[in-house]
Amino acid sequence: MIGSWLIILILGMTVSAGMSNNYAAAVTTSDSYEAFWDILNREAELVVGIENGNLSLAPELIQNSRLDADNAANISALIWQALEDLKASGVKTYYTAEELREMAQNISENGLPQENVDALKEQGWTDEQIQALEEYIVQNGTKLQKTLT
Numbered sequence: 001m002i003g004s005w006l007i008i009l010i011l012g013m014t015v016s017a018g019m020s021n022n023y024a025a026a027v028t029t030s031d032s033y034e035a036f037w038d039i040l041n042r043e044a045e046l047v048v049g050i051e052n053g054n055l056s057l058a059p060e061l062i063q064n065s066r067l068d069a070d071n072a073a074n075i076s077a078l079i080w081q082a083l084e085d086l087k088a089s090g091v092k093t094y095y096t097a098e099e100l101r102e103m104a105q106n107i108s109e110n111g112l113p114q115e116n117v118d119a120l121k122e123q124g125w126t127d128e129q130i131q132a133l134e135e136y137i138v139q140n141g142t143k144l145q146k147t148l149t
Contacts, residue, residue, distance in 0.1 A: 032071055032074040032075045032078060033075070035067075035071045035074075036071055036075065039064060039067050039068045039071055040068075042064050043061065043064050043065070043068065046060055046061040046064060047061065100141070101141065103137075103141070104137055104138065104140070104141020105141065107134060107137050107138060107141070108137075108138040108141060111134055112130065112133070112134055112137075117130055120133070
């Protein structure tokens with residue numbers, strides 16, 4: 001669990017950094033994420049309309065689903081590019097259970113590394129949110145240790 005969370009955190013930071021530096025400019029950047037919610041909300045409205053008997057909405061629902069598929073491809077491309085950027089920069093994208101235990105132990109003893117704290121603050125994280133993240137990692141690192149031993 002903690003490993004997945006850390007990878008998601010790293011990917012999120014990378015995608016954010018990539019978008020702010022236009023690394024993923026070939027694909028629609030944050031528009032893809034905004035479109036995701038717009039498409040999802042519209043799909044929910046259309047489904048409710050159809051369930052209430054307005055079958056004339058079916059073609060729009062089909063078109064909306066096609067937009068969703070195209071948008072999912074854009075988001076996948078953004079994630080793929082972020083992973084490629086991570087690999088090219090030498091960032092490790094897979095950790096063994098032992099490495100995760102060591103990281104959690106290090107964070108419990110020393111807190112998050114300052115470079116991570118700075119990166120989170122650049123993304124708008126508050127001190128309270130960063131503290132909550134540290135506590136989460138420490139708590140789940142202990143669970144990981146119990147589960148894997």
